[in-house]
Structure formats: C-alpha cells, structure tokens
Amino acid sequence: MSSHALSLPRLKIPRFRQPLPGFGLSLGLGLAWLSVVVLLPLAALAIRAAGLGLDGWLRAIQDPRVQASLKLSFGAAFVAAVAASFAGALVAWVIVRYRFPGRRLLDALVDLPFALPTAVAGISLTAIYSANGWVGRWLEPLGVKIAYTPIGIVIALVFIGLPFAVRTVQPVLEALGHEQEEAAASLGASRVTTLRRVVLPELLPALLTGFSLAFARALGEYGSVIFIAGNLPYKTEIAPLLITIRLEEYDYPGAVAIAALLLAASFVCLLAINAIPSLFAHEKRSRRRE
C-alpha cells in the first residue's frame, strides 16, 4: 500500500474526463428521455384534467362512491406504508447486522415484489388468504377474514411496499457502523435508550423516505389488490379500480378526475422525499450549534 502511495507523484494525472460526452448533450438526451417517458403522459393527463374545470373535478371527486374509494385507498396505503416501514427497518437491520446462512438469499428476496408481475402477487396472496387457502383456512374458523376485506388490501400493499422501506434504510444502516451504539452502551444506556436516542434519529430520514415511497406506490397499486380486495363498492373498492370502472363507462373525465387526485398526492409524497434530507441537514446543523 505505502509503496503505491510513494510512487504516486511520478504518475501523470490525466485531466479528469466525464465518462459521458458534453454536459449539453447529456442533459438534452436525459431531458428528452424523461419527457417522452414521464412528462408527456403526465401532461396529457393534466390537460384532460384541466378540461374538466375545477367545478367538474370537484363534482367528480365528491361522488360518494369515489369518496369511499379514496378513503379506503388513502387509509389502506397509509396503514400499509407504516407497517412496511416497521417490517422493512427490521428486515434491513437483520440483513446488515447479522451474519447467518441464507442472508444473501433474504437480501435478494426483498426485491421480489419489484420483479414479480403484480397480478401474480395478487393471485398468490388471494390463494393463501382466502377461506380455503393455506393461511385463510386456519383463520376463517376464528372469524378472521382477510381476503375480500380491507385487511387483505393492506396485506397486498405491505407486500409491494416492503422493498422500498428495506432498500432506503439498508445503506444508511450499513454506513452507520457500531461505534455510536457501543459508545452509548459503554455510557450505560439501555437497549431501548440506545435505539431511541442513537439509532432512530440517524435512521429517521431514511425511514421517512421509505415510508413516502411505499405510500405513493400503494396509492396507485392496482394489479395485486383487485384480486384480494373483493371490489365491493363502498366497502373494498380501491380508487384505481374506480378509475378503470369509469373508463369502462367511457367516462374519461370521471377517470381523469380521480387519476389527477392520486397523481397529485403521489407527487406531494415525492416532493416531500426530496425535501427530507435538507430538512434534516438543517436540524443537524442547528443541533451542532447549540
């Protein structure tokens, strides 16, 4: 190692070259790509929603059935994102801090919900939790119904939200190291105190990011949910399904109204995610100044 360091001054250090050519070209291509794939469809949606007018939009949103589905979608997405954050943090902790056989496998498994077609997830979950399924058959006699109830919806949403939570917390945990925890322990802090005062504050931004991503994803999720939801109007009908129903009725404005609301909510989530790091950076700075 040291001999390398000594020979360094003799090397000609090449001028640093960006691996991608030209800022202008890279930016242009990047923006063009983003426009075609993301901005164009969004603009189309926005234009159609604008054609509705605020009046038409409010009327479409205030329909009691739409309201019921929105409540369900937001509620279930929230509960699922909370659950996914807890479970995700735990899974990330286990993967990062413990060494055990099958750890690599577990690590790979986490991404499965990303790769799996959501309909497959929905059908599998329904097969497991319906009255004659592996799990459902034991719960049904106890009076616990999962498939075709909001609980089933939440389970599907936790499933698809989990990787977000794991993958945002994992790198932070890896970077964190043991030292602070060891220091806290040596100062006599209990496990709970260490967790609450030392680990959690460091993880909080990542947890919140994971939560927001899982929430935004759950809000728009369709494929895995419709199979397990039961789809009963006013009871287990999610907002994305109602969008499809409006489309089946050739009611494009009605569909767009709901879609615009979900999109706006997801967008707020993503904005919040981007704001989180700077928010915490500020807090840290002020804490240091104290």
Next chain:
Amino acid sequence: MTRTPRSTLLRSLALGFALALAGGTAAAKDVELLNVSYDPTREFYAEVNQSFAAQWKQQTGETLKIRASHGGSGKQARSVIDGLEADVVTLALAADIDAIATNGKLLPANWQTRLPHNSAPYTSTIVFLVRKGNPKQIRDWSDLVKPGVAVITPNPKTSGGARWNYLAAWAWASQEYRDGGKVVDFLTRLFKNVPVLDTGARGATTTFVERGIGDVLLAWENEALLTLSEADTRDKFEVVIPSLSIKAEPPVAWVDKNIDRHGTRKQAEAYLRYLYTPEGQRLAAKHGYRPAEPDKVPAAELARFPQVKQVTIDGAFGGWKKAQAEHFADGGFFDKIYQPK
C-alpha cells in the same frame, strides 16, 4: 482485435435487416386480419381462423394470416377506440361495438343490421353453476336471495358478461313481480349475497372453481360447459338451468375505417360470413355456443343445449343502448342497487 468482431457484427446486422426487408416485401402479398375479441373465445377463434384461412387459400390462392386479440370485452372495445387497428371485432355485447361506433366513429351506427340474427352468429345464455349434488338446493333465481347463499358474479361495470347476468336476473324478477320497486329490491338482495365482485368473467370463474368461494356461479353456458368438459373439474360441479334466462348475443362486425385503410374489406366480410356457414356454426356448437342457425348443425351436436325460456335484450330491455343507459351508466339502476345504507 476489437475492430473485426464489431464490424462483422454490424455487417451481419445489416445483412439481417436487408433480408428482413426483402422477406417483408415478399410476404406483403399475404393478407393479415386482426380479430379483436373477448376472453372466452380464444379456443373457438383459434379453430375458426385455421379453418377459414384454409378455405380462403383454396378459393382465392391468397394466404391469409388471422391474428386474434383477447381480453375483457369493454377493455378490447376501448383499445379499438384508442387506435388498435382491428379489422373485425367479435365482442361480448352490442353495447361495446356501439361504443366503437359512437366514441370512435369507426363504423356506422347501424352496423348490427348488416349481418343476420342481429350480427350474432352464435348465442349463449346465463345458467347457474353449482357444486356437485347442489347442496344449497339452488333451482331458480328466487333461491339466490336466500340468506346464506353466496352468489359469484363479476362486476357489471367492468365485465360484459356480468351485464348479461344482471339483466337475466332483472328479466326474471320483472316477470315474477311486475313491480319496479320489487325488482330493484330483488336485485339489491341478490347483490348483497355477492361476497366478491371480480372484474371479469374469468376471474369470477376462478373465484368459484379454484378458490371454492360461493355456492353458485352465474355463468355463460359456454363457460359452464367448458368447466364441465375439463377432467379435473368435471366431477365437482353441475349446471342448473333457471326457469327464465336471457339470450346472450355476442355480436360481430367489421370495422369499416380500418379495413378500408388496410384494403381488407373483402377478406373481413368473408371471414364474418364464414361464421354463418355450416362449418362456422358447427365450430360454435363444438365450443359451447348455441348456433344461430341450428338447422345447419347435426342434431347430435345440439344435444348438450337444453331448452331454455329466454328473453332477448331487444324484447325485454329495448336494445343495448337503452339498457346500458338505464342500468349501467353512472347513476343508473346498478348504482342505485349499490347505494350505501
């Protein structure tokens, strides 16, 4: 070293591309038809396409490639409106082709008068599929509203097939009660007994057959016959014919705007007329559809279709346009049936 493989690769790519182009022009004499159909016709049209293409080759010497697209009927109609270039559509209900006519302006509004039998070369009807031995003793529509009976049907808002189910129930109830309020009440109680509203007919069949949920599945006769013809499900279910049902007419139409652009009018029209020939009718019967012209089919092939008292959509509901607006449009009867209590 690095140059050679790359240029070879490029050259072979260019060669391949040129070949593909040449092949493309050579194959341009072949004519392609796209049949946009709904879900359970997959096997049926696979056979029709093969048999018609063979006949067409014999008659005209032209090689005809018929591609088929399957999916939920309403979704398929919307794809055609949004630009899927179907030469012909063969959907679950006239309302979906009406939508293509009004929303997409791709064919004239009177399309349904262009072919015999309301443009429906084959029909089906709504029957009950129950579990073997019929443990809940389900004989007719009135049994479906009994407490403790779970009925499986897809959502009429998302499924064409489910609209036939709903209208069949409505037709029976209007004959039974002859009072609008009581009819709505019957359907409300019926849908209270529905524990799951799947988005499509295949999903509902899965819920009933695979998940074991529900006591009775409202099904198209051809779907029920299909379930009974499969070895692993044959012994678990039986079909119950209600006292009154509806004549489900899945219509077919050529899509004028598209076939004029493709230059496939001749082929598209011949293809749909083929469905009315003895061979087309026989294939329909083979796949569980009731042939519109049963006299063209050997009597033995018709034995599996029992006599059913049927109403028609035109007779009982004044046509699809009216039925669609009254029952399934936003704020229609179906929405009233599903009001929160």
